[in-house]
Amino acid sequence: MRNLWSMMFSPGLFTESYMMNAWIGSSIVAILAGFVGFFVVLRGSAFIAHALPKGSFAGAAGAALFGQNTLLYLLIFAVGEALMIGFLGKKGRHDAGTALTLAFLLGLGALFLDVSNVYANGIYSLLFGNILGISTQDIAITGAIGLFSIISLIVLFRPLLFASILPEGARAHGVPIGKVEISFLVLAGLATAIIMPITGTLLTFSLMIAPAAAASYTTHRPTHAILLSIAFSLLTAWISLCIAYDTGWPVGFFVAVIATLIYAISRFFAKSVKRKRRLLNQSGRR
């Protein structure tokens, strides 16, 4: 029994000080990602959720070049990118505008890296993040921004939900759709900037999409879906952190695999439940 326990939770998992930071940081981030993710999936803006962290990569590269605080640059770039996507996508389609914004920022990132000539490992940690390297100062900022974003989302909740599900109806009821959308994009940008240093550029997005998508298969009530999405994303983050600590493999890999697994299971269940209901209905009719 004790062997199993120590195999699952190797010594130091909860006592090392940097692990404490990792636990707190990843929990804040997972809650926020689950919440924002609900709206991302509902609005069908997976591409934006992917583009925001990836474009902010340019910010991280810029911070490396100019030797400034990475988090500050991430915030500037993520929010700037969100505004640009909002501006280019004002008329109708978001996806081409998103693609162009993203590509431009990546080009800028490539230039920064080229000029500063950062060593390959530096790029690696920019792309894939490093959950074990969070300082106490970062935790404080992450917590503050996280709290701010969650409160803003709660305030925005009703108009945003309305505008996402029934844009025409919302407009008719006098909801300022443009403003609501831009605020949401900015909030997604803020969330991205604090999630990124922990899970890395490429996998911020897993934590935003997969838990929320899994929740959308399980329930149709918004509040349930949000709570479930947060629960899934916490579960994903915690399990990944445990295994990553044990194996030393990149956290992002586990986040992606576990989140995909949760999604696959709930999609499969939703299908089989639907099929069962259909069969029941058919036999009832006969």
Added chain:
Amino acid sequence: MITKFLNFLLAPGLFQSPQVAHALILGSVVAITSAIVGVFAVIRGQAFAGHALADFGATGASGAFLLGINTLWGFIGMGLLGGLGMDMLGRTPRERDVTTGITLSFMLGLGSLFLYYVTTKTTATGAPMTIFFGSIFLVNPSIVSIVIILELVTLLLLVILYRPLLLSSINPDLAYTRGVPLRTVSLLFMSALVLTVEQSALVTGALLSTVLLIGPAAIAIRLTKRLGTTLLLSVFVGLVTMWLSIVLAYDSAQLPPVGRGWPVSFFVVSIILLFYSVIYSFTTKGSK
């Protein structure tokens, strides 16, 4: 006077260097195919898929680095696997967005594991840089002919698909009643998209193939409504951007840091964005 200006514009040695010649050939081939396929990708709302494919390719290329095979096959193999999987999983448009996202996040996770091994266990520490940012000047000359052949295959596929693809992109319901096999067309187009994106990812770097696919097409679509004109315009914008970028990148060796030059991809994205913003502001003003 004129020669002085020309020397300033086109740095000496531009046309003598074999790297530049290869870059011009590959760049043109990739730009043409991307511009044509891109028009359909934008019409069908598959910008996200096009971008995701480049990332799948990056994962495949990292795997190829690990196994020690040519990265071209890594790019194409993983691209086909991911692309076809994505196409099968996302049947309805609403589902497509999320399934693309999930497939992408899984692939990125796998890619991060591969790259972790490549950078920690092998000597190829520069691999992430090569895969994500690639350099058109450093492409292995042996693959030039393979790339050209594959691009021709892609274009041929598009020519065959042209009419059913167009109908099913613009009006799927009508296409269905006319008996167009929608699933097959969608799968075949996805394969063409995979071939296009993966090769431009190989040549220009995975992070930047998106701009060649979407940029010229989005610009052309804003300017004209007729499909033939759109295709031509898209190819024109793609080619001009590519050539200009290669020349500028070659010239930029004189900028700091001296000797290394700025990446071609940076010039490509800047030129495209500039084009797009100008045209965007003009066309939106016109429509008001």
